[in-house]
Amino acid sequence: MSKVLVIAEHLDGKLNASTARAVSAAVAVKPEVIDVVVLSDAPEVVAAEAAKIVGVSKVLTVARVENAHALAAILAPQIAKLAAGYTHVFAPSTTFGKDVAPRVAALLGVSQVSDVMSVEAARRFTRPIYAGNAIVTVEADASSVVVATIRTASWPAAASTGAAAVEAVAIDVALPTHTRFVGLQQGKSDRPDLQSASKVVSGGRGVGSKENFEIIYKFADRIGAAVGASRAAVDAGYVPNEMQVGQTGKIIAPELYMAIGISGAIQHLTGIKDAGTIVAINKDAEAPIFEVADLGLVGDLFKILPELEQAL
Amino acid sequence: MKILVGYKRVVDYNVRIQVKADGMGVVTDGVKLSANPFDDIALEEALRLREKGLAEEVVVVTIGSADLTAHLRNGLAMGANRAIHVQTGDAVSPLTAARVFLKLAEKEQPGLFILGKQAIDDDANQTGQMLAALWDRPQATFASKVELTDGKAVVTREVDSGLETIEADLPAVITTDLRLNEPRFIKLPDIMKAKSKPIEVIELATLGVDAANHVTTTHYAAPAKRSKGAMVKDAAELVAALKQKGLL
Numbered sequence A: 001m002s003k004v005l006v007i008a009e010h011l012d013g014k015l016n017a018s019t020a021r022a023v024s025a026a027v028a029v030k031p032e033v034i035d036v037v038v039l040s041d042a043p044e045v046v047a048a049e050a051a052k053i054v055g056v057s058k059v060l061t062v063a064r065v066e067n068a069h070a071l072a073a074i075l076a077p078q079i080a081k082l083a084a085g086y087t088h089v090f091a092p093s094t095t096f097g098k099d100v101a102p103r104v105a106a107l108l109g110v111s112q113v114s115d116v117m118s119v120e121a122a123r124r125f126t127r128p129i130y131a132g133n134a135i136v137t138v139e140a141d142a143s144s145v146v147v148a149t150i151r152t153a154s155w156p157a158a159a160s161t162g163a164a165a166v167e168a169v170a171i172d173v174a175l176p177t178h179t180r181f182v183g184l185q186q187g188k189s190d191r192p193d194l195q196s197a198s199k200v201v202s203g204g205r206g207v208g209s210k211e212n213f214e215i216i217y218k219f220a221d222r223i224g225a226a227v228g229a230s231r232a233a234v235d236a237g238y239v240p241n242e243m244q245v246g247q248t249g250k251i252i253a254p255e256l257y258m259a260i261g262i263s264g265a266i267q268h269l270t271g272i273k274d275a276g277t278i279v280a281i282n283k284d285a286e287a288p289i290f291e292v293a294d295l296g297l298v299g300d301l302f303k304i305l306p307e308l309e310q311a312l
Numbered sequence B: 001m002k003i004l005v006g007y008k009r010v011v012d013y014n015v016r017i018q019v020k021a022d023g024m025g026v027v028t029d030g031v032k033l034s035a036n037p038f039d040d041i042a043l044e045e046a047l048r049l050r051e052k053g054l055a056e057e058v059v060v061v062t063i064g065s066a067d068l069t070a071h072l073r074n075g076l077a078m079g080a081n082r083a084i085h086v087q088t089g090d091a092v093s094p095l096t097a098a099r100v101f102l103k104l105a106e107k108e109q110p111g112l113f114i115l116g117k118q119a120i121d122d123d124a125n126q127t128g129q130m131l132a133a134l135w136d137r138p139q140a141t142f143a144s145k146v147e148l149t150d151g152k153a154v155v156t157r158e159v160d161s162g163l164e165t166i167e168a169d170l171p172a173v174i175t176t177d178l179r180l181n182e183p184r185f186i187k188l189p190d191i192m193k194a195k196s197k198p199i200e201v202i203e204l205a206t207l208g209v210d211a212a213n214h215v216t217t218t219h220y221a222a223p224a225k226r227s228k229g230a231m232v233k234d235a236a237e238l239v240a241a242l243k244q245k246g247l248l
């Protein structure tokens, strides 16, 4: 029988929604046990949130001052030690999970399965390669621990109406001092979170400047959407990096995705292929984005966006 | 200080890869191959550190088939001092690559390993983290800025919540994100110069590396296609369509 350990992602005392998505993937393994581990200097509040995720058997807390910031070099030895009692270790495929999970896998001497899209059997999964242009089925050895990151856009968040027990555990392992946290510059925004929003409006190079991006923010606020961007828009300095959608940015699955002044490069499309409805607004009728858009409108975004606001 | 750079050859990022009809792989015959874009960025960063006097030697490393010599020459033409070619006819998993890099770390004693954050063929995003774990050294993944001072690296990392800065004692492993730098173009005279730079060939089998694969790929499939939808003629029609779908 399988026992899954899910590594909770959290920041500033808040559980990240990706954790409940990783739990959904754990449920699909049909295991006997799903435990969530919260590593933190003060894990209580996050653990209480994690305990509500339906499907979770137990929440384990590991409180150490060294865990104040999520440094892979510090967390990995603790997770690897804890993994001994489990058949699977899952982490969300966010920058947090991508950073720490391979370090855990290497300490356990196993390969990792990255970006799990579906669970076919306890040790059989599908995952994307070549920017999502091919989907492979992979099978993990029966003898080894399965370490995997879960492609969050492929999984719904498990409901939060549960009440699992919380248990503090002590993990006796020496931690390195060679890696130190210096600071985190967070994009402060009152808008919905890009990774979990049901509506996302993204702007690309076609928006033309940082100042012009206001028109995207304004429209997004009007419909209550999160704001994203193409890599070209980030590279040009119109918006900060955490807004990038795509192969090397965030992979998202909102109900509505509006691509405005975005050409539709394969690396961008990788990030939105699970979106419910894709709307494209582009002045070039030949733009590849129209090949995948459910609704397309050819024209100048600076003319169309005010018209859209009018029509709302 | 010596810097070792992971330099993998992959299918060029502009190629739209096709899955073979029998589901046993992807079509790579006659397809354009290039250095992994993140590895070009890794090499560029290493060269800049050398040009600033912070490193003496930059070594590009590739692990793979015997036909990678021309690929390594590109890295040498870009400016690496020398190359190491660890040869194997087998597919190389991230864990195996990390174990090979560890052997090279022991042999070459580099101050820094710079790898790409992911190879755009397997999209694994694992090797750098695995190497750092096996080597018991710091990792600074998804780097968008690197500063070296007093035996440590101060690295800005692109994370989901913004930009994180960490400090890592050297030796360390850094993996590159796209905005770290823009790789230089190779100039013709440099291609000539690269011809005389050394490439050391090591058979993977001689390194005593456990190349066991715990994860096997059993099938390849094309992704579910999104089909082209409808075009609307103006803003009013778009809003009406979205309202009808219950999205506005």
Ligand SMILES: Cc1cc2nc3c(=O)[nH]c(=O)nc-3n(C[C@H](O)[C@H](O)[C@H](O)COP(=O)(O)OP(=O)(O)OC[C@H]3O[C@@H](n4cnc5c(N)ncnc54)[C@H](O)[C@@H]3O)c2cc1C
Pocket: A203, A204, A205, A206, A207, A229, A230, A231, A232, A233, A244, A245, A246, A247, A248, A249, A250, A260, A261, A262, A263, A264, A265, A266, A267, A268, A271, A281, A282, A283, A284, A287, A299, A300, A301, A302, B013, B037, B038, B120
């Ligand atoms: C390894 C790798 C990883 C990458 N990862 C990502 C990623 O994660 N995310 C990502 O987005 N990209 C990524 N890219 C980059 C990607 O290949 C494209 O370069 C990028 O997506 C282009 O962004 P864009 O569509 O905004 O710009 P462009 O391709 O320049 O398109 C701009 C569009 O705006 C339209 N336009 C211009 N003016 C107007 C106007 N007034 N009104 C309406 N339309 C207008 C134009 O017709 C054009 O179609 C990656 C590339 C590589 C090599």
Ligand SMILES: Nc1ncnc2c1ncn2[C@@H]1O[C@H](COP(=O)(O)O)[C@@H](O)[C@H]1O
Pocket: B005, B006, B007, B008, B009, B036, B038, B039, B042, B061, B062, B063, B064, B092, B094, B097, B114, B115, B116, B117, B118, B119, B120, B122, B123, B124, B125, B126, B127, B128
């Ligand atoms: N076979 C290889 N040869 C050279 N470098 C490699 C190889 N495999 C992985 N790497 C390095 O590790 C990085 C991450 O690869 P991956 O973990 O496969 O996504 C790449 O960008 C390379 O820098």
